[in-house]
Amino acid sequence: MRKALAPVALMLALQCSVAQAGEVVLQPTTVQDLKAVFGQVQSRDTVPARARIGGVLLSRSVDEGTAVKAGQVIATVGDEKLALQLQAVDARIKALQAQLENAKADLERSQALIARGAETQSRLDQLRTAANVLTNQIAASQADRAVIVQQTTEGQVLAPKDGRVLTVPTVPGSVIMPGETVARIAAGGYYLRLALPERHAAHIKAGDPVSVGGRGPGAEAQGGPRRQGKIVKVYPELEGGRVIADAEVDGLGDFFVGERVPVWIPVATRQALAVPADAVQTREGVDYVRVAAEGGAIDVPVVLGPAQDGRVEILSGLRAGDRVVTP
Incomplete structure (x- = not known):
């Protein structure tokens, strides 16, 4: 039997009653039509x-x-000026430390002289203040050095x-x-960005299932398994006559960001007839279904629609109530 036409996914539940062994009576059932579009893989976050x-x-x-x-x-970014600035700060700290040692020595001598009455209190206060100023200058220079070291560390791009x-x-x-x-x-996982004609805007909503085809040309002809997902967001603004929706699908981590894949989305319902796949025979490029009639079974040429779950939709050739003979 030839393969079905381009998949318009059907949720066909063949509602038929058994007339006798090897026969089914066709009855119409409500099915969903799926709109075939291309979805584009996007990352949830693109951060620099x-x-x-x-x-x-x-x-x-x-x-x-x-x-x-x-x-x-x-990555690592380097700035030669930072190394020079660090050398300058280190030299300034050494100079201040030398001045502080001299100031402390002068302060100790002044304290010894004032104990013998050979020094004034004002001179002692001046030396003590000079020592405190040098101590604070050293602390400020050490803070400047820490800033330069931090800038050097920030040369690492994380x-x-x-x-x-x-x-x-x-x-x-x-x-x-x-x-x-x-x-x-690209961070935060991946999703599919879909764009459908605006005539379908009233029929799609968050939570609707979607079916995603295989990757690359010819994937559908090879009959590979489809990925299942659902619509998680429908945007309220139309863009260029199209409604935009996002779908979550498992297993998109191995896709390229921006890659386009076929997607099928339910957009409408209709009545359809379907027969078991093994009830269809193909001879010389024409599909036939055997139907029970008065005087014996006859082969009726039919036009086939999509196939799913072992059933094939009949587009023309049969009608409700026909008794289809199965193998």
């Missing part, structure tokens, strides 16, 4: 990994497609979330400005 300081991109440990973890170092690297617009050796993007990361 940005440089926190300016300088030269010294190294990069990721490329397009690399999986990363939150907090992972993916991945903001778990995900997969989409693009890396910079290369090692290029000049980086603060806040410039070093890599774009």
